Amino acid sequence: MASKSNEQIVMLPFMAHGHLIPFIALARQIYQATGFRISFASTPLNIQYLTSTFKSSSDEPENDYITLLELPFCSADNGLPPNTENTENLSLDSIGKLCSASQSLRAPFHSLVSDISAKQGHPPLCIISDVFFGWASEVANSLGTVNVTFSTGGAYGTLAYSSLWLNLPHRGRSDSDEFHLPGFPDRCRFHITQLHHFLRNADGTDSWSKFFQSQISFSMQSAGWLCNTVEEFEPAGLEWLRNFLKLPVWAIGPLLPPTVLKKDYSSLSVVASGISTRRAGKRLEISVEKCMEWLESHSPASVLYISFGSQNSINPSQMMELAIGLEESAKPFIWVIRPPVGFEQKCEFRAEWLPEGFEERMEKRKQGLLVSNWAPQLEILSHESTGAFLSHCGWNSVLESLSQAVPIIGWPLAAEQAYNSKMLVEEMGVSVELTRWLHNSMDWKEVKKVIEMVMDKNGKGGDMRSKALAIKDQLRAAVRDEGEDKGSSVRALDDFIKTLQSKRQMSSIS
DSSP, X not given: OOOOOSOEEEEEOOSSXXXXXXXXXXXXXXXXXXXXXXXXXXXXXXXXXXXXXXXXXXXXXXXXTEEEEEOOXXXXXXXXXXTOXXXXXXXXXXXXXXXXXXGGGHHHHHHHHHXXXXXXXXXXXXXXXXXXXXXXXXXXXXXXXXXXXXXXXXXXXXXXXXXXXXXXXXXXXXXXXXXXXXXXXXXXXXXXXXXXXXXXXXXXXXXXXXXXXXXXXXXXTSSOEEXXXXXXXXXXXXXXXXXXXXXXXXXXXXXXXXHHHHOXXXXXXXXXXXXXXXXXXXOOSSOHHHHHHHHHTSOTTOEEEEEOOSSOOOOHHHHHHHHHHHHHHTOOEEEEEOOOTXXXXXXXXXXXXXXXXXXXXXXXXXXXXXXXXXXXXXXXXXXXXXXXXXXXXXXXXXXXXHTTTOOEEEOOOSTTHHHHHHHIIIIIOOEEEOOOSSSSOOOHHHHHHHHHHHHOSSHHHHHHHHHHHHHHHHHHHHTOEETTEEOHHHHHHHHHHHHHHHHHHHHHHO
């Protein structure tokens, strides 16, 4: 670890767990490389979440490099339910309101950074802001520092999401459901069904368009972008993103716990680590030990892990068909299950949402383990018995899965997940898409067919596993930091820091 420094970086993550987690990992990575102090700015309830996350990280050196700073926010003033400061458990409509309301943080954030500058006698070295907080670029410029945008997703998905909102290329098309997306080569055709319905219906005047177009445009005025990916993993995506932004893009991923990337876990060796609890700051509904014992009773690469992320679920008919398909496949599985869409997400799970007697049969046969709400995902994916991951293709989950050479069955549900899925299928060959979104019908026979194909150790399943293994090696090599032998992501972080320091020197001279 670098010696302590007087330099400070201010971080501004968006209010969603899928964004907060990589920001935390980035803060640790920067501190360990430089000794710079990090200030995290967020709303009070998100600061509480961050506090609990850091307190659970017993392996961190007192976490004294992080300062958590509150930005005032009142959800009721913005048409949101009381004590709502995060996307978790919100409907899509409420998430839209939260996005719009997040712009109210600009003035208090400006005051916060101004106070930091006054106390230390100079501005922070930089602000690292979420792509959804593009206005931070103007704040940074007004206070004599620089803003760097952090995309918590991958290069391909970030480019697709940004270009779609800025260009809306699908609007007014009647000749074909396929279209070319600016920033991508002609061979990467996108399809109208890969767009979430609120993007498909956007016309540039709606609230979603106004928010994303303004924030992405502001972010393109920053000094550069950080991307949670690896140069060797996404060479084409990074090249296209750099050409689109016309800015430096530093690939500093994968932002995962170092123990996950430096060890090959087997058996019960992960139990004591509590990786998932520390990473997500969540209370597990099942002990890590119980999950590991259940996995130990199954053969290598035989178990399907199913999870749709921290805030997603599927509709009732899809849940029923998925359950039937799982049972008919006879493949063992661990399913992180929540109430289906349309029901209160915090309510007790009802047996009627599954086939009659389903959970009892799965338990008796030792075929399935159902876990409510949250499971130790990293430990499950790290276990040798896990053979595939049925996932929403959120970027954190993609990196966690591929870092353990676990192929993916895609079921995108929101945000840029459909573009991640497209890349994993078409560019990487490590995934098969089962379906997408909530409105698509689901047939249990297709579920059974896809599961059997991906879990097969030969044929397409075997090919996917081989390609996932190669990506695992790329991800781990990128973070290698052994003397002169540095991986691409370590070198990228070094270059990022040197660029910031050079900008500081230039500004002091001028």
